[in-house]
Amino acid sequence: MSELTRADVAHLAGLARIELSDDELDKMVGELGIILESVATVQNAPIGDVAPMSHPMPLVNVTRPDEVRPSLAAEAALSGAPEQDQQRFSVPRILDED
């Protein structure tokens, strides 16, 4: 089992798009270490040739007829938008300037 370092947690937070403060990072490293140690016990279970289970019920693909049906109007879909412009979600820049 690997030890989680502060740098690891900072990296994971970056992947999860959460800007943690230094204090939060310090706290998180210790807590996650304890939790990971506990959850790692799954590796001690007799799971050698067991098939993984992702879902509690047997899943079958569900389809429906390709028919137009009512959906949210643009106004409703945009009703919670932090910013909107010309009936679209307005977002910060997605590219670097240079």
Add this chain to the structure above:
Amino acid sequence: MTNELITASAADLAARLAAREISSAELTQACLDRTAAVDGVVHSYLHVDAEGALAAARAIDERRAAGESLPTLAGVPIAVKDVMTTKGLPTTCGSKILEGWIPPYDSTVVTRLKAAGMPILGKTNLDEFAMGSSTEHSAYGPSRNPWDLDRIPGGSGGGSSSVIASFQAPLATGTDTGGSIRQPAAVTGTVGTKPTYGGVSRYGLVALASSLDQAGPCARTVLDTALLHEVMAGHDPMDSTSIDAPVPAVVEAARRADVSGMKIGIIRELTGDGFQAGVQQRFDESVQHLVDAGAEVVEVSCPSFTYALAAYYLILPSEASSNLAKFDGMRYGLRVAPHGIDDPSAEQVMAATRDAGFGDEVKRRIILGTYALSSGYYDAYYGSAQKVRRLIADDFTRAFEAADVLVSPTAPTTAFAFGDKIDDPMAMYLNDIATIPANLAGVPGMSLPSGLAPEDGLPVGFQILAPAMQDQRLYAVGAALEARLLSAWGAPLLHSAPDLTAAGKGA
């Protein structure tokens, strides 16, 4: 109690509404009055919709007066857990990231409540995104246990458990990912069911862990729980995991309350060590009641349950880290600009928004899930957990060959005090040790009160588990046990809870 309408069962209220002895407007107003009197101390609600509830109640009264034939629970008001979308009413999931969000659509559960003619009183508190066992992780402050205001009402559905235990509503909705309906029911002396996975639509239910989440009913009696179960359940084309089969006959089973000849399996791994003495004592007494009612008791072993908690706290964070990616400050909810950056990028805004909008527990689980799913660790963590999940499902299959239902205490202890476990995530997680296996395997489970623990006078929960799609067995066993306990106690357990209006004046 000032008004007996607020303590009556939903079944009784429904009958009196149908007979036009009472009106829905009168009943709904009695609930709202009770909320005005006690919710200042209990804090079950994040939002109360007095106007909407009364308008819905008056509409039902008019339809009834016009002679229309109405569904059984028409006119009986209900509180909705704030993780289900309600068109026109705020839906926060107990998180700052959704503060003030008003969804443009109703969840299927809410659509069904409205179709059943049930006025919606308001939205109940929960641990943020349903992550917790105490409501201490709600961004809007905890709900309190009506039995002792210094103690937790359970979680995540502590708003729903306390709202019915404090007689502010006869019914409430819940969601259960690892025990969030059953553990709150246990610590507040109320009843709650997690149906078979897929039994109730998840459409419009803000997802925590999609393979574990299941919505279900909360009430004060087994029959009331069944009546609400029947309203909420059933196939929904909007949820591709919804079961396309008739709803199990839960109301009929609750009315018959028959356990004669039934085999009740005691799960060896979920009794004894680690369970509070009074919890174990009330459990043993309840088992004896079921024997007296004609059931046969066997002991079953589910050895893989030992690993259930560990598997759950890998699978849940993994799914949650993916499900909560949608809260990015782009289309709805909070948007926060990072400090000291001119013209920030979308990614910088996302990271700042998620830091400001999510609480500690949510961040902890998202980062844990991100780790468990990351390349190089996936097989060791998430992969192993999925294999353990299979072992647990296999344990259930074997156990249900020996018994018709399985039983255990719902939670290892009675309600703990605020602050007791908030700084120790693993201690908090251990609360769910008896409830988690059902979510991993998808089987239905119920908690109902089995008495007060002698050492602290607080409610104890009795858990019943049944095979998938056999939800009616929960109600048969629950109703039989409830009837015997009720005659032993002489009055419903909740009648011995403290008078909250006195507490309100003192606070």
